[in-house]
Amino acid sequence: MAGKTLYEKLIDQHVVRRLDSEGHVLLYIDRSILNEYTSPQAFSGLRDSQRPVRHPQTILLNVDHVNPTRPLRDAAMTDAGGQLQVEYFRENAAHFGIELFDVLDPRQGIEHVVAHEQGLVMPGMVIAAGDSHTTTYGAFGALGFGIGTSEIEHLLATQTLIYRQLKTLLVTVSGELPYGCSAKDIILALIEQIGASGATGYAIEFAGSTIDALSMEGRMTLCNMAVEAGARGAIIAPDEKVYAYIEGKPQMPTGALWQQAKAEWQTLRSDADAQFDRRLSLACEALEPKVTWGISPDQTSAISGRVPDPAQERDRTKQQAMQSALRYMGLESGMPLEEIVITHAFIGSCTNGRIEDLRAAAAVIGSRKIARHVRGIIVPGSTQVRLQAEAEGLAAIFINAGFEWRQSGCSMCLAMNEDVLAAGDRCASGTNRNFPGRQGAGARTHLMSPAMVAAAALAGHLVDVRRYMHSEV
Numbered sequence: 283m284a285g286k287t288l289y290e291k292l293i294d295q296h297v298v299r300r301l302d303s304e305g306h307v308l309l310y311i312d313r314s315i316l317n318e319y320t321s322p323q324a325f326s327g328l329r330d331s332q333r334p335v336r337h338p339q340t341i342l343l344n345v346d347h348v349n350p351t352r353p354l355r356d357a358a359m360t361d362a363g364g365q366l367q368v369e370y371f372r373e374n375a376a377h378f379g380i381e382l383f384d385v386l387d388p389r390q391g392i393e394h395v396v397a398h399e400q401g402l403v404m405p406g407m408v409i410a411a412g413d414s415h416t417t418t419y420g421a422f423g424a425l426g427f428g429i430g431t432s433e434i435e436h437l438l439a440t441q442t443l444i445y446r447q448l449k450t451l452l453v454t455v456s457g458e459l460p461y462g463c464s465a466k467d468i469i470l471a472l473i474e475q476i477g478a479s480g481a482t483g484y485a486i487e488f489a490g491s492t493i494d495a496l497s498m499e500g501r502m503t504l505c506n507m508a509v510e511a512g513a514r515g516a517i518i519a520p521d522e523k524v525y526a527y528i529e530g531k532p533q534m535p536t537g538a539l540w541q542q543a544k545a546e547w548q549t550l551r552s553d554a555d556a557q558f559d560r561r562l563s564l565a566c567e568a569l570e571p572k573v574t575w576g577i578s579p580d581q582t583s584a585i586s587g588r589v590p591d592p593a594q595e596r597d598r599t600k601q602q603a604m605q606s607a608l609r610y611m612g613l614e615s616g617m618p619l620e621e622i623v624i625t626h627a628f629i630g631s632c633t634n635g636r637i638e639d640l641r642a643a644a645a646v647i648g649s650r651k652i653a654r655h656v657r658g659i660i661v662p663g664s665t666q667v668r669l670q671a672e673a674e675g676l677a678a679i680f681i682n683a684g685f686e687w688r689q690s691g692c693s694m695c696l697a698m699n700e701d702v703l704a705a706g707d708r709c710a711s712g713t714n715r716n717f718p719g720r721q722g723a724g725a726r727t728h729l730m731s732p733a734m735v736a737a738a739a740l741a742g743h744l745v746d747v748r749r750y751m752h753s754e755v
């Protein structure tokens with residue numbers, strides 16, 4: 283019998299029952315982290331049918347989508363809708379006996395940053411949550427995926443989900459990451475290559491020398507954004523880096539239990555003779571820093587490129603998509619990407635709001651100031667990240683440069699709080715989605731790495747970060 287992929291092993295270990303021949307299974311879920319935005323109807327459903335939550339100790343409630351990020355915030359939300367959501371969230375935490383990280387809790391932050399900080403993610407787990415970027419946990423050798431509101435209700439009531447097993451896609455990434463490039467550039471390059479729905483129906487496994495060399499934070503960026511290629515799951519086999527990163531975290535086992543868990547985790551890798559449904563490879567040697575020029579994450583180019591010309595595109599559908607992207611983005615074909623002037627620079631989100639991202643941005647900035655016409659905003663991914671960045675002196679670098687230094691939350695990644703761009707604003711953004719209106723109605727988003735955002739903030743336009751890494755010009 284052929285060997286198994288890591289994904290298949292994780293599924294097999296969590297199958298309660300196979301339901302049909304089409305790959306539907308009843309899947310046991312180890313953990314869930316819920317936000318104030320996607321959980322209310324699920325809790326209402328439970329209340330209506332007078333059901334309890336089956337394993338409240340495996341669930342965490344965390345406020346992140348609608349909360350303010352202004353420096354001196356209190357526990358109140360900016361708008362009445364958000365206030366109601368958070369109040370109901372608090373009521374549900376108390377009613378169902380579930381732990382809540384409220385907005386002023388020192389453990390609060392974006393759920394996909396909080397989860398690993400608090401040691402809630404372990405190799406081998408299956409984690410389902412009401413948010414698509416739950417794929418982030420693949421960096422730890424856990425299977426994470428997003429679920430809808432009715433599925434949240436099912437999960438809360440039964441600790442299981444009806445799940446359709448995905449096909450498997452092995453993405454082998456090899457070669458040393460060139461100067462100025464990061465995990466964000468790898469994932470943008472992959473999405474550019476396969477398209478925004480190129481991995482729909484698949485769980486990705488990332489492997490190869492580049493992945494081995496990536497930090498945990500880089501691996502998280504990669505798995506996080508795999509969902510922008512349509513993958514409802516992206517995993518990396520756990521290694522020593524993972525163990526070193528999670529050891530000693532609040533919920534981690536210790537002593538003999540830790541040793542036992544570690545021995546078990548060594549088996550979490552695809553067998554040498556495992557069969558993948560599809561394989562792809564990506565060589566990093568020629569990679570350049572990437573930016574998106576359009577309204578989909580696959581409308582990406584190397585920063586040295588130009589705004590593409592739809593007339594050169596033979597595929598009719600792609601051509602029309604390019605035309606509408608250029609219209610929305612207010613760009614002319616042929617224009618060098620480096621000449622695109624920005625009004626805003628934003629660093630944050632569950633893709634690039636971690637400490638290493640802030641370090642990379644601060645290293646580019648040094649003692650320089652951001653361009654006068656640019657409003658720069660930095661929103662750390664969690665309160666813990668904020669405190670660490672302050673302790674390391676990164677916050678001082680950002681403040682000195684002219685950035686606003688904020689409290690944590692999703693913020694301008696999706697503009698559900700007061701951090702909203704106006705129509706026509708153009709933002710160099712270290713986030714993950716660039717569809718029309720994502721950061722505010724009529725606002726324009728260019729996705730890139732946090733180092734690239736920092737460079738754009740200094741220059742006042744999109745720019746190759748490698749120009750800014752050499753000297754204090």
Ligand SMILES: CC(C)[C@H](C(=O)O)[C@@H](O)C(=O)O
Nearest residue numbers: 319320412413414415428696
């Ligand atoms: C609000 C939530 C449903 C959504 C998601 O699932 O990803 C959000 O976090 C996003 O990034 O668009």
Ligand code: SF4
Nearest residue numbers: 392631632692695696
């Ligand atoms: S930071 Fe952005 S992508 Fe991440 S959970 Fe929040 S809104 Fe979604």
